Every structure is written in C-alpha cells, then in structure tokens.
Amino acid sequence: GQQLNQSPQSMFIQEGEDVSMNCTSSSIFNTWLWYKQDPGEGPVLLIALYKAGELTSNGRLTAQFGITRKDSFLNISASIPSDVGIYFCAGQQSTNAGKSTFGDGTTLTVKP
C-alpha cells in the first residue's frame, strides 16, 4: 500500500526552540493533513492543506503543501511544554474514496 515517510522519528528540544518535521511519499496526494496526539488520547486535526505550495498557519504552527504534491512540512515556533506529543501527517487522494494514509509519527519531547 501507500507509505508516508515521516521524519524525524523523535525530537528532544528545549522549551523556546523551533521545530521542523516533514513527510514524504512516492505518491501524489490532493490533501495533506497534520494531526497531534496527546499522551493517552486520540489524534486531533491541527492543519489541513488543499493545494500545492499552500502555506497555512494555526497559531505557532505553520504547515506547507509541497510543490510536487508528494511532501509536506510542519514547523512549530517557540515550543512550549504542552507541545509534547506525537505529530502525524496524513494524505488523502480523491481516487481513494477519501481514506487517509497516515505517517508513522514524530514524537516530540520538550524540556522546560
């Protein structure tokens, strides 16, 4: 099946630092999504991207839909302890009945 390669697998950073993570695929996606999973909870949608080159922000989070439509990037600025969790990218293709393909996740730890 399709695969999304997400990197890095984990990050350990100091509070206040900026964070970057990315997601790549060999397949083209029409929509890119970024979810966050808090410890012990289910994922929650952070940002949705709908067209190539799109740059969208949600507070301290900024995500980009890659020009090739095969990748996406998420940046978190000035990290805080509550940013801890697992960040998942997901892609959707219109030809796949709307089903989302999820990356393996990036686990973020923020040291106060």
Next chain:
Amino acid sequence: NAGVTQTPKFQVLKTGQSMTLQCAQDMNHNSMYWYRQDPGMGLRLIYYSASEGTTDKGEVPNGYNVSRLNKREFSLRLESAAPSQTSVYFCASSVYMSSIEQFFGPGTRLTVL
C-alpha cells in the same frame, strides 16, 4: 457533546478469547473507522463504514469483524485474539468519507497474552 466514545479503555485477553470493542459518536456523522496503532507506526485502517448499512475492509482487516449497528455505533470484534493483535485501537468518525477531518476517540489499549 461527548464526540467519539470508546469502551473499554483497557483490556487484557488470553490467546483465543473473543471480545468486542464498542464505539459510539453523537455528531450525526455518516462515516466511521477503526484503526490500530502500534509502537513507532502510524495509524493503520482496519475497517470502515462509509454510511449506515455498509462496511468495507481497510489495510489490515484479517482477524477482525465489524458491525455498523446504527448511525451512531460501530463495533469491532476479535473472534479469536492473537498476540499480534496487541495494540491501541482507535475509532474515528467523519461527516462523509470525503470529509477532510476525522474525529478520534480516546482509544482502547488491548493486550493479548
């Protein structure tokens, strides 16, 4: 609104035992999903129900069955549990299959000994 609820939160089974994981949503969503999450891996789709009365296999359906009991409820059954089914199971729902956002429940942590 409770959103998506799942029961139980935790379960330990012995190999060969059966059980049903329950999921309900109160958002009047048409589509519902079951995923499993294994350490270091993303969410893998087990089964989904595009609308009431329909169910379809996802990426990893073997060893599972589902029932879309009504618009609100979508259950996942393990007929004969195996250690390979030790995982965290998430139920999710969306307005339609084509909807961008899926809403997830809190998960059921299942251990099969």
